[in-house]
Amino acid sequence: MPAADERRVSAQPVRCGRCGTTALVAKFSPQHTSVQWTLAAAVGCAEFRAARAAAGGGGAPSEGCAALRDSIDAAVASGRLTVRPPAYE
Amino acid sequence: MVDNVVDMAHFFYIHFAFPTYFKNVLEGHVATQYLRTKARPDVAGASNYAAGGESTLHSDASYFGPSYMIDNLKQDYQGMTVESVLTNCHYPVTPTSFMLQWGVIVRRPPGLSDSQAARFGSKFAKFVGVGFEQDVAIWLNKTQIDNPLLCAEDGPVYQLRRWYEQFYTDVADIEPDMVARYEFEIDTTQPVAGWEAEVAGNLALRRAAADESRGAG
Numbered sequence: 619m620p621a622a623d624e625r626r627v628s629a630q631p632v633r634c635g636r637c638g639t640t641a642l643v644a645k646f647s648p649q650h651t652s653v654q655w656t657l658a659a660a661v662g663c664a665e666f667r668a669a670r671a672a673a674g675g676g677g678a679p680s681e682g683c684a685a686l687r688d689s690i691d692a693a694v695a696s697g698r699l700t701v702r703p704p705a706y707e
Numbered sequence: 708m709v710d711n712v713v714d715m716a717h718f719f720y721i722h723f724a725f726p727t728y729f730k731n732v733l734e735g736h737v738a739t740q741y742l743r744t745k746a747r748p749d750v751a752g753a754s755n756y757a758a759g760g761e762s763t764l765h766s767d768a769s770y771f772g773p774s775y776m777i778d779n780l781k782q783d784y785q786g787m788t789v790e791s792v793l794t795n796c797h798y799p800v801t802p803t804s805f806m807l808q809w810g811v812i813v814r815r816p817p818g819l820s821d822s823q824a825a826r827f828g829s830k831f832a833k834f835v836g837v838g839f840e841q842d843v844a845i846w847l848n849k850t851q852i853d854n855p856l857l858c859a860e861d862g863p864v865y866q867l868r869r870w871y872e873q874f875y876t877d878v879a880d881i882e883p884d885m886v887a888r889y890e891f892e893i894d895t896t897q898p899v900a901g902w903e904a905e906v907a908g909n910l911a912l913r914r915a916a917a918d919e920s921r922g923a924g
Contacts, residue, residue: 621854623865646859649897655888660734678769679734681741682890703859 625704629654632693636685637664643690645701651690653682708797708805708846709871712740712770713862715893721841722756723747724764725899731863733870734888739769747902749909754838755782755791755831773874774798780835790814793835807843811835860898863891 629642629652639662642654660666665683693699711717718726724744732739746762756764761784768778778793795809811832815824855864866889873885 623857624854625857625859649894650860651890651892652863653888653890655890657883657887660888678739678767679732679737679888681730681732681739682892 624706626706627704628700628702630699632686632690632699634663634683634686635689635692637662639663639686641686643693643699644704645690645694645699646703648694648701653686653690709738709770709773709867710864711842711845712738712768712776713864713867713891715862715895716898717845718742718744718756719747719898719902721845722754722838723750724756725902726895727763727899729895730890730892731867732888732890733863733866735886736772736873737769738867738870739767742766742768747906749906749913754841755780755835756838756841761785768793773871787816789816789831791831791835793839795839807846809836809839860893862893863889866891 627644627646629644631640632643633640639659641656641659644650644652644654646652655663663683663686665685666680669680690699694701713731715726715729718724718729722744724746726742726744728741728743730741732741742765744756744764744766746756763783765781765783766778768776770776775796776794778795780791780793782789782791791811791813793809793811795807797805797807799805813828813831813835816827819827855861857864869885870889873881876882876885
């Protein structure tokens with residue numbers, strides 16, 4: 619079992635305004651964004667579904683979902699998503 | 708070696724380029740780095756990352772599994788776009804060493820004769836090779852740290868290593884968090900501004916030194 623990240627991260631759910639899919643998002647700073655999807659959410663995302671259909675399987679994953687990105691920015695702007703660096707204890 | 712894929716800052720220090728866009732996506736058995744860079748004007752002509760002038764590079768690099776990467780490269784240099792693909796693979800051969808193999812293919816630019824195209828391809832492939840060998844120099848001298856202490860802006864080293872674990876796990880025992888989609892993105896505007904100031908300082912020092920030697924001569 620590898621060592622664990624000592625940083626304590628509080629990821630928060632963000633619901634996509636386009637298709638309602640929810641992912642866990644952490645913003646350590648205005649510049650940083652990390653998004654943890656569940657397997658089901660990545661299957662359900664409307665943009666990814668369209669990208670998979672267009673690509674016909676295989677290859678690299680989609681670079682990202684623009685609609686979720688907009689929802690993350692909106693959540694930060696409205697204060698629903700807190701921008702917070704990780705804690706070390 | 709695989710940690711390299713989540714390292715944004717090394718593009719400035721190792722490849723002599725400003726990383727203007729950086730994102731990682733880990734999903735299933737694929738780990739991808741989406742990258743754009745522009746050349747550092749104080750280190751010109753060294754490699755595909757630092758081609759000098761107004762050169763920019765667009766790179767989509769994916770590990771398909773633990774040891775096999777395909778890097779799709781698009782270089783814009785003086786109004787010309789050159790597409791190439793860098794492929795590399797590496798596997799351990801002893802507890803302390805690995806076999807590394809790599810190759811480059813370059814798309815033939817239109818309008819060149821066969822011999823011109825051959826010369827161009829060979830020259831450009833070497834150029835890409837110089838960039839790759841900058842990483843190799845690091846790999847030859849690095850050791851694994853199991854518990855790196857990361858700052859907020861570091862790349863997703865732990866998530867990448869969790870992703871990597873799926874290849875050393877029986878398929879039936881692969882955990883969802885090894886394969887579920889994870890994205891890391893860092894807006895590099897702020898670090899690039901800092902690096903540009905550093906580069907401007909380097910160029911000013913160089914100019915001053917050149918003026919001084921001219922004055923002395």
